[in-house]
Amino acid sequence: MRLEGKVAIVTGGARGNGRGIAEGFAREGALLALADVNAQGAEETAREIAQRCGVDALAVQCDVAQSESVDRMVAAVLKRFGRVDILVNNAGILPQAPFLEMTPGFWTTVMRVNLDGAFFCSLAVAAEMVKTGGGSIINVESMAATQAPPNSVAYCVSKGGLHMLTRSMAVDLAPHNIRVNGIAPAIILTDQTRHIFENDPAGLERNLNRVPMGRVGHPEDLAGAAIFLASDEAAYITGASLPVDGGYLAR
Ligand SMILES: NC(=O)c1ccc[n+]([C@@H]2O[C@H](COP(=O)([O-])OP(=O)(O)OC[C@H]3O[C@@H](n4cnc5c(N)ncnc54)[C@H](O)[C@@H]3O)[C@@H](O)[C@H]2O)c1
Numbered sequence: 001m002r003l004e005g006k007v008a009i010v011t012g013g014a015r016g017n018g019r020g021i022a023e024g025f026a027r028e029g030a031l032l033a034l035a036d037v038n039a040q041g042a043e044e045t046a047r048e049i050a051q052r053c054g055v056d057a058l059a060v061q062c063d064v065a066q067s068e069s070v071d072r073m074v075a076a077v078l079k080r081f082g083r084v085d086i087l088v089n090n091a092g093i094l095p096q097a098p099f100l101e102m103t104p105g106f107w108t109t110v111m112r113v114n115l116d117g118a119f120f121c122s123l124a125v126a127a128e129m130v131k132t133g134g135g136s137i138i139n140v141e142s143m144a145a146t147q148a149p150p151n152s153v154a155y156c157v158s159k160g161g162l163h164m165l166t167r168s169m170a171v172d173l174a175p176h177n178i179r180v181n182g183i184a185p186a187i188i189l190t191d192q193t194r195h196i197f198e199n200d201p202a203g204l205e206r207n208l209n210r211v212p213m214g215r216v217g218h219p220e221d222l223a224g225a226a227i228f229l230a231s232d233e234a235a236y237i238t239g240a241s242l243p244v245d246g247g248y249l250a251r
Helices: 016-027 039-053 067-081 104-132 153-176 191-199 201-208 219-230
Strands: 007-011 031-036 057-061 086-089 135-140 178-185 241-244
Touching: 007 016, 007 067, 007 104, 016 031, 016 039, 016 086, 016 135, 016 219, 031 039, 031 067, 039 057, 057 067, 067 104, 086 104, 086 219, 104 135, 104 153, 104 178, 135 153, 135 219, 153 178, 178 219, 191 201, 219 241
Parallel strands: 007 031, 007 086, 031 057, 086 135, 135 178, 178 241
Antiparallel strands: none
16 A cells, blocks of 8 residues: 555545545555535545545544634644645635626635645645655646636636645755645536536536547546655655646647
């Protein structure tokens, strides 16, 4: 098992991509902390993963957009497991709005969760990783860091910022043996995107036409990339962003 005994925090781990990554980690022997604003969802998911994979899985309620909440979450993880080896900054929101209908509050909310959240979690966790000799941070970015689908200005900018957060943290944290990498999915069918595609089947069709592999992705499609980047197999990889998108960005 490639992550045996390693302690991993997955933000937004209650469902969707976070859950897919967390399940993959558990199958590789990691001890899990699912940090999610949805406490009940995190509890249920942690229980199910623990039963299925036979690992210790902790659920912690956390709003990544609030630095105090993040600090409390990291303290709870340290109390339970004593260290953190892997952080996956996955919690994210994707509210859509045409540019002219956006408000300052809309913009701020997206930035707070998608970008500030990753920064707050990384800041709190990296300080602990320094004490234990290193670790791996993985940011769940998006093809929207470099492409601009319509009605997604705030989302695209937040993911563009997250992409640069990956690279600049990688540079600053390399001397501490902390690797920072990104995963860039395109169209993954989750609760968040299912809702969008149900309201816009033509949009789904248009998007699918851009995926050379001809299918949507599923949360478990992200797990392999995350396991690899978290594991010692990626010991010399930092500052990279790996598309997991069926070829979307290649087109
Ligand atoms: N689904 C896709 O097609 C796709 C594509 C590219 C990138 N992504 C990224 O993947 C990540 C997960 O997306 P998803 O599709 O699984 O979404 P989702 O809505 O299905 O799951 C997101 C999880 O994050 C949690 N969350 C939301 N706000 C939070 C907060 N402030 N603090 C803590 N937890 C919070 C939710 O409760 C939920 O459990 C996001 O960062 C998203 O931008 C998704």
